[in-house]
Amino acid sequence: MRRFIVIGHRVATSGDFNLNDLCGSAGRLDILLRCINSSFFLSHAIRRDVELFLILKGEPHPPRTIRVNGREIKYLNPDERSTAALIRNALLKKLDGEVRSTPGIYISKRNFEDVIEEVAKTQLIYLKEDGENIKDVKIKDNATFVLSDDRNLNEEEESILEKYNAHKVSLGPLDLHTDHCIILVHNEMDRRDKLHEDKIIQFESTDFGKVVIDGRTYGDVLIANNEVVPRNKGFLRRVFGTSHKISEEEIERLLEGDVEVIVIGTGQSGVLFVDSQIIEKIKSANVELVVAKTPEAIKLFNSLAKEKKVNALIHTTC
Numbered sequence: 001m002r003r004f005i006v007i008g009h010r011v012a013t014s015g016d017f018n019l020n021d022l023c024g025s026a027g028r029l030d031i032l033l034r035c036i037n038s039s040f041f042l043s044h045a046i047r048r049d050v051e052l053f054l055i056l057k058g059e060p061h062p063p064r065t066i067r068v069n070g071r072e073i074k075y076l077n078p079d080e081r082s083t084a085a086l087i088r089n090a091l092l093k094k095l096d097g098e099v100r101s102t103p104g105i106y107i108s109k110r111n112f113e114d115v116i117e118e119v120a121k122t123q124l125i126y127l128k129e130d131g132e133n134i135k136d137v138k139i140k141d142n143a144t145f146v147l148s149d150d151r152n153l154n155e156e157e158e159s160i161l162e163k164y165n166a167h168k169v170s171l172g173p174l175d176l177h178t179d180h181c182i183i184l185v186h187n188e189m190d191r192r193d194k195l196h197e198d199k200i201i202q203f204e205s206t207d208f209g210k211v212v213i214d215g216r217t218y219g220d221v222l223i224a225n226n227e228v229v230p231r232n233k234g235f236l237r238r239v240f241g242t243s244h245k246i247s248e249e250e251i252e253r254l255l256e257g258d259v260e261v262i263v264i265g266t267g268q269s270g271v272l273f274v275d276s277q278i279i280e281k282i283k284s285a286n287v288e289l290v291v292a293k294t295p296e297a298i299k300l301f302n303s304l305a306k307e308k309k310v311n312a313l314i315h316t317t318c
């Protein structure tokens, strides 16, 4: 899930603002409404895999956090006035913890740090002109992007981001509108997702001594960084006297790139030996390890590779 957090420094925190004056009496609520549009609207569709937190810091009851969840959202239209009415309804709710106002719109008294703490296990990205170029940054699917409204984040807000090790990332040299930044992030991430989908490796079948991958037949293989490499069984036999063991070099390759899961297929009847040192090394690199007999392992690889960066070592004989 992609997440955005936007701080509205002056946005009203009571529901008695004038829907005809969203820039004035509502304290630049118009900026946050445009952020809702940019976060969720596609042409004739809603982005379901998105969550947006709006931190409202204006008078009279700051702070308020509005959470908008793309999977549940209903009654969202592209015109800002009708979305402003949804926000006003939320602000009129009596609060006790986080309260659902309408489907997909929640409100609470949480402040910026509470929200950052909640998402701290995701990759935190602070969007700022002078950050590292987004093109050079590896970004995980579950990243959280933090932006400000028409004012920069203040020192206290920046120090909270520092405390949680947020990575400062730039979308370009110019100072852009917040809602435009959200569109640019979506575009960058959509392109990366598409590239990843286009290159996803998928196994077709396995039988004794072979696997078929995307129409080609191989013996034992190692998959790393979206590349299929035959295992060097001659080398393994020379070193270990058998290809039923995994070499140091193979483990190094399996840990390449920003791998999230390693799948090991232990053969048709599970003879490949995965020793405890290998398991320890993979776990200490914070990489998930899946070990299964090859017919099961290739199925697991196929489904995991659609969601995560997966490397694999597949033994094909016994």
Ligand SMILES: C[S@@+](CC[C@H](N)C(=O)[O-])C[C@H]1O[C@@H](n2cnc3c(N)ncnc32)[C@H](O)[C@@H]1O
Residues within 6 Å of the ligand: 127, 128, 129, 130, 146, 147, 148, 149, 150, 151, 152, 153, 169, 170, 171, 172, 173, 174, 175, 176, 177, 178, 181
């Ligand atoms: C309109 S700008 C903030 C106010 C402005 N910098 C000022 O002069 O007070 C809105 C927000 O969008 C994000 N932003 C704008 N331009 C950006 C860029 N080139 N790269 C990354 N983030 C940017 C930042 O989070 C920024 O706080």
